[in-house]
Amino acid sequence: MTIHDVAKLAGVSVATVSRVVNENKRVAEKTRTRVEWAISELNYAPSVLGRNLRTSKSNLLLVLLPSISNPFYTEIINGIEDTAIARGYNILLCETDSNPKREAIYFNLLRNRLAEGIISMDPSVNKNKLLELAESYPVVQCSEYDTESPIPYVTIDNEQAAYDAVTHLIESGHRKIALINSDERFLYARQRQNGYEKAMQKHGLPIRDEWVYNAEHLRFGAGQKAIRTLLQLHDRPSAVFAVSDVYAIGALKEIHRLGKKVPEDIAIIGFDKITFSDMAFPTLSTIAQPMYEMGCISAEMIMDEISGVNVNSRVLEHKLIKRDST
Amino acid sequence: MTIHDVAKLAGVSVATVSRVVNENKRVAEKTRTRVEWAISELNYAPSVLGRNLRTSKSNLLLVLLPSISNPFYTEIINGIEDTAIARGYNILLCETDSNPKREAIYFNLLRNRLAEGIISMDPSVNKNKLLELAESYPVVQCSEYDTESPIPYVTIDNEQAAYDAVTHLIESGHRKIALINSDERFLYARQRQNGYEKAMQKHGLPIRDEWVYNAEHLRFGAGQKAIRTLLQLHDRPSAVFAVSDVYAIGALKEIHRLGKKVPEDIAIIGFDKITFSDMAFPTLSTIAQPMYEMGCISAEMIMDEISGVNVNSRVLEHKLIKRDST
DNA sequence: ACGATGAATGAAAACGTTTACAAAAAGAAA
DNA sequence: TTTCTTTTTGTAAACGTTTTCATTCATCGT
Numbered sequence: 001m002t003i004h005d006v007a008k009l010a011g012v013s014v015a016t017v018s019r020v021v022n023e024n025k026r027v028a029e030k031t032r033t034r035v036e037w038a039i040s041e042l043n044y045a046p047s048v049l050g051r052n053l054r055t056s057k058s059n060l061l062l063v064l065l066p067s068i069s070n071p072f073y074t075e076i077i078n079g080i081e082d083t084a085i086a087r088g089y090n091i092l093l094c095e096t097d098s099n100p101k102r103e104a105i106y107f108n109l110l111r112n113r114l115a116e117g118i119i120s121m122d123p124s125v126n127k128n129k130l131l132e133l134a135e136s137y138p139v140v141q142c143s144e145y146d147t148e149s150p151i152p153y154v155t156i157d158n159e160q161a162a163y164d165a166v167t168h169l170i171e172s173g174h175r176k177i178a179l180i181n182s183d184e185r186f187l188y189a190r191q192r193q194n195g196y197e198k199a200m201q202k203h204g205l206p207i208r209d210e211w212v213y214n215a216e217h218l219r220f221g222a223g224q225k226a227i228r229t230l231l232q233l234h235d236r237p238s239a240v241f242a243v244s245d246v247y248a249i250g251a252l253k254e255i256h257r258l259g260k261k262v263p264e265d266i267a268i269i270g271f272d273k274i275t276f277s278d279m280a281f282p283t284l285s286t287i288a289q290p291m292y293e294m295g296c297i298s299a300e301m302i303m304d305e306i307s308g309v310n311v312n313s314r315v316l317e318h319k320l321i322k323r324d325s326t
Numbered sequence: 327m328t329i330h331d332v333a334k335l336a337g338v339s340v341a342t343v344s345r346v347v348n349e350n351k352r353v354a355e356k357t358r359t360r361v362e363w364a365i366s367e368l369n370y371a372p373s374v375l376g377r378n379l380r381t382s383k384s385n386l387l388l389v390l391l392p393s394i395s396n397p398f399y400t401e402i403i404n405g406i407e408d409t410a411i412a413r414g415y416n417i418l419l420c421e422t423d424s425n426p427k428r429e430a431i432y433f434n435l436l437r438n439r440l441a442e443g444i445i446s447m448d449p450s451v452n453k454n455k456l457l458e459l460a461e462s463y464p465v466v467q468c469s470e471y472d473t474e475s476p477i478p479y480v481t482i483d484n485e486q487a488a489y490d491a492v493t494h495l496i497e498s499g500h501r502k503i504a505l506i507n508s509d510e511r512f513l514y515a516r517q518r519q520n521g522y523e524k525a526m527q528k529h530g531l532p533i534r535d536e537w538v539y540n541a542e543h544l545r546f547g548a549g550q551k552a553i554r555t556l557l558q559l560h561d562r563p564s565a566v567f568a569v570s571d572v573y574a575i576g577a578l579k580e581i582h583r584l585g586k587k588v589p590e591d592i593a594i595i596g597f598d599k600i601t602f603s604d605m606a607f608p609t610l611s612t613i614a615q616p617m618y619e620m621g622c623i624s625a626e627m628i629m630d631e632i633s634g635v636n637v638n639s640r641v642l643e644h645k646l647i648k649r650d651s652t
Numbered sequence: 653a654c655g656a657t658g659a660a661t662g663a664a665a666a667c668g669t670t671t672a673c674a675a676a677a678a679g680a681a682a
Numbered sequence: 683t684t685t686c687t688t689t690t691t692g693t694a695a696a697c698g699t700t701t702t703c704a705t706t707c708a709t710c711g712t
Contacts, residue, residue, distance in 0.1 A: 002668055013692045018670060028690060048438040049384070050668030053375045053697045068403055069601075074394050081394075081421055085428065090435070093419035095407055102411065109416070112374040220605055253605045275395075279546055279579045281607035328698055339662045344700060354660060376698030379667045439668095 001044060010038035021046055052113070061091045061302060062106055062115040064122045066098050070218055070246065071274040072291060073121060076142060079295020080119060087303055089116075098124040110137050117302040120144075123186040138305035142298040143289075144187055145313075152305070154297045154314045158188045161287045161318040162195025162241070165269050168285070169239045170203050172326055174267060178211040178237035180226045180247045182218060192243045192271070211237050215247055223250020231258065231266075238266060239326070245270035245277045245286055252280050252325065267326045282324035290316050327370060336364035347372055378439070387417045387628060388432055388441040390448045392424050396544055396572065397600040398617060399447060402468060405621020406445060413629055415442075424450040436463050443628040446470075449512040464631035468624040469615075470513055471639075478631070480623045480640045484514045487613045487644040488521025488567070491595050494611070495565040496529050498652055500593060504537040504563035506552045506573045508544060518569045518597070537563050541573060549576025557584065557592075564592060565652070571596035571603045571612055578606050578651065593652045608650030616642050 003021075007014045012031060019027045020035040027035075038044075052058045061084055065073045077093065084091050092115055094106040103125055109115050110133065117138035120130060127146050133139060134151045145153035169177050179196050182189045193212070200207050210233055215222035226247060230237055242248035248270030255262055262268055262282055270277060273288035293316060301311045329347075333340045338357060345353045346361040353361075364370075378384045387410055391399045403419065410417050418441055420432040429451055435441050436459065443464035446456060453472050459465060460477045471479035495503050505522045508515045519538070526533050536559055541548035552573060556563055568574035574596030581588055588594055588608055596603060599614035620642060627637045 004668080014669080015671075015692060015694095016690085019691090022670080026690065031690080045434050045437040047379075047668050048435070048440040049375060049379045049382075050697090051670075053373075053379050053668075053699090054670045056375075056697080058375075068394075068400050068407075069397070071395070071397075074400070077394055078421075085431075090418075090420070090431070093417070095404075105411075105416070108371050109374065111371045114374040220601065249605050253607070256607060275546060276575075276602050276605075279575050279602070280605065281579070281582060329700095330698080340699080341662060341664095341701075342660085345661090348700080352660065357660080373698050376667090377700075379669085379698075380700045382667075 001042065003044070003046065003050075006035065006038045006042055006044050009042060010035045056113050058114055058116055059089050060115040061089050061299070062094055062110055062118040063091050064094050064096055064103070064106060064118060064120040064125065066096055066122050066124065067218065068093070068095050071276065072244070072272045072289075075274070075291035076121065076295040076298075079292040079297075080299040081295075083296045083299035084303070089299075089303060096122050096125070098122065100126055103129070107133055116306050119298050119302050123188070138302055140298050140302040140305065140311075142294055147187065152301060152311050152313045154294050154301065154316065156289055156294075156316050156318045158191035159195040159198070161271070161289075162192035162243070163199045164195075164318070164320050165241050165271065165287050166196050166199035167203075168320055168322065169241060169267060169269060169326060170199065170205065172239075172263075172267065174239035175205055176211070176235070176237040176239070177205070178213065178230050178240045180213050180215060180223060180230075180240060180242040180251065182215050182243055182247075184214065189243060196241055208235070210235075218244060218246055220246060220250035220253070223247035223252075224254040225250075227251035227254045228258075231255075231260075236266075239263075240266065240268050242268065242270050245272045245274045245284060248284055248286070248325075249276065249280045252282070252284065256281070262325050269326050273321055278323070280325075285323045285326040286321050288319040288321050290318075327368060329370070329372065329376075331368055332361065332364045332370050335368060336361045382439055384440055384442055385415050386441040387415050387625070388420055388436055388444040389417050390420050390422055390429070390432055390444060390446040390451065392422055392448050392450065393544065394419070394421050397602065398570070398598045398615075401600070401617035402447065402621040402624075405618040405623075406625040407621075409622045409625035410629070415625075415629060422448050422451070424448065426452055429455070433459055442632050445624050445628050449514070464628055466624050466628040466631065466637075468620055473513065478627060478637050478639045480620050480627065480642065482615055482620075482642050482644045484517035485521040485524070487597070487615075488518035488569070489525045490521075490644070490646050491567050491597065491613050492522050492525035493529075494646055494648065495567060495593060495595060495652060496525065496531065498565070498589075498593065500565035501531055502537070502561070502563040502565070503531070504539065504556050504566045506539050506541060506549060506556075506566060506568040506577065508541050508569055508573075510540065515569060522567055534561070536561075544570060544572055546572060546576035546579070549573035549578075550580040551576075553577035553580045554584075557581075557586075562592075565589075566592065566594050568594065568596050571598045571600045571610060574610055574612070574651075575602060575606045578608070578610065582607070588651050595652050599647055604649070606651075611649045611652040612647050614645040614647050616644075 003014045003017050007017045096102045119140050121142045123144035131149050139151050141153035213226045248268050270284050270286040273286045277284040277286050304311050329340045329343050333343045422428045445466050447468045449470035457475050465477050467479035539552045596610050596612040599612045603610040603612050630637050
């Protein structure tokens with residue numbers, strides 16, 4: 001089952017077999033067919049290990065993400081995968097759970113040359129470690145990025161997108177608008193909060209601390225808890241901007257459970273346009289991110305980087321989707 | 327950055343460095359510290375490639391799944407990943423899109439010894455190819471399996487589960503019950519249809535061909551389309567059993583859009599208990615599969631197989647979850 | 653002081669490829 | 683035929699590890 005067995009059976013040298021396998025021109029038709037016969041006879045497939053060791057090419061890409069459960073990431077992954085496969089690469093999906101120990105394992109996979117590059121979507125990744133890694137290996141950031149590092153990224157204009165979302169609420173007549181945000185160590189969280197604040201200020205509306213809620217994890221339950229807190233306030237908001245559809249959908253459900261109506265009693269707008277946002281009741285207004293495209297572009301970028309081509313960061317377009325929840 | 331560099335810097339042989347790295351007892355304290363110093367000095371990490379070539383161990387598991395977008399799979403993956411990591415393995419997530427060409431690529435990854443085993447969740451996988459692969463390499467099937475092959479699997483009793491779901495509808499007073507099924511080349515689809523038919527027969531209820539709808543893909547839209555078709559029937563069903571929460575949620579949405587009420591006008595029960603099912607309106611009754619556990623067990627099984635331990639197939643418990651849609 | 657014992661270390665082979673270089677074979681031109 | 687090209691093939695080194703076996707070096711009992 002090694003190249004030697006094939007060579008012996010075909011009565012040629014290993015070099016010739018290797019040439020046949022790698023479709024080198026320099027091999028006579030007659031020998032080629034005999035080798036090909038031997039290969040299929042023995043059901044031989046070259047060892048990636050041996051090959052990689054020699055060529056240091058694994059055709060593997062690392063994709064780092066905090067959690068596979070968030071539909072936002074799955075769409076991006078689809079884009080990455082399609083693009084990578086088209087260029088002969090496969091992806092190694094790595095869920096970090098925002099756990100630095102796991103991150104370290106995956107980083108080593110790159111340093112060990114098991115993979116040729118990393119696409120990082122993990123916001124909580126150790127900035128310095130990533131930067132250090134990027135000095136020696138191809139790294140691309142997707143969605144989440146480090147403002148002052150030179151690592152290329154692909155993202156949207158989070159601040160503007162949040163501004164647009166909140167402006168939409170204001171234009172629908174709302175003046176008391178709450179924010180359900182995620183952890184502020186995420187860059188997107190800070191950027192979207194900025195957008196929220198700018199929109200409010202621009203229209204002369206007050207920002208009240210109690211209207212800004214920070215959720216602890218990215219699950220529906222966090223959205224439910226958030227809205228319960230907000231609805232208990234003495235001075236209740238009439239609309240909510242949630243930085244993730246997941247929060248928004250949780251909120252939607254909870255409001256309904258409490259016997260209130262969306263958008264009459266309280267309006268909600270989310271962020272991401274995950275597929276489920278259209279299945280919620282009522283359908284969720286949201287900011288669409290071009291997730292599939294983000295995946296495609298980051299895959300292109302990392303593969304370009306690997307092959308030595310220079311790449312530039314990209315900021316893609318978002319889009320306001322007006323549906324029934326506002 | 328190779329073991330040789332470390333050896334030179336530490337003034338020892340490569341063998342000694344290897345021993346230190348692999349935590350072999352047989353190395354004097356003094357040398358050990360010097361080697362460790364050299365390692366951190368050079369920021370050395372052993373090459374997986376070189377190591378694997380020598381030991382033919384990659385500590386990588388292949389996970390084959392048709393689509394990453396289905397939340398059903400993501401939960402299983404969580405289980406696999408946690409278990410694998412705990413035993414020092416990493417997983418290579420492979421989305422096949424039910425494309426035989428992609429499957430072939432991933433199978434080769436195994437034959438190439440890049441991965442040590444496969445957990446296949448892909449129902450449409452080429453049975454013969456998989457069987458052939460299983461003769462030489464560790465393979466485990468999760469959720470979907472081949473009835474007559476000897477490849478071990480972990481699953482639930484789909485027929486019984488479907489039987490339970492339909493019986494629940496019958497006991498709620500329904501007599502005209504439709505089935506939204508997926509493609510019949512999936513084993514689970516056939517098994518659940520059997521369960522549906524058995525339950526109907528058991529209670530002396532008629533099974534009408536037009537009440538059995540086969541969806542073409544596993545997205546919300548397919549559920550919406552299905553229910554539209556069913557509602558247009560002359561003799562309309564009063565309840566629907568969908569073999570996937572995804573269909574059920576699509577149906578729920580569409581019924582609501584058409585101005586009808588669940589469960590008054592039509593009751594719905596799904597399958598899987600994906601996290602969304604609790605966010606739908608109304609909340610979806612469903613059959614809970616122990617997805618996380620299925621993932622854990624299949625990971626244990628494949629790692630056992632790899633280390634030569636004999637494994638047995640497992641059939642896990644399901645559970646009927648009664649919520650507002652029935 | 654002297655083997656005998658056991659612990660620590662090193663030299664070198666092996667894993668399965670690719671590829672530079674050398675060698676051989678085949679054709680072409682004389 | 684002979685010589686020169688060109689094409690095809692083979693040999694062997696290299697990639698970065700692990701591990702067997704041999705060797706060196708302490709330690710200890712006598």
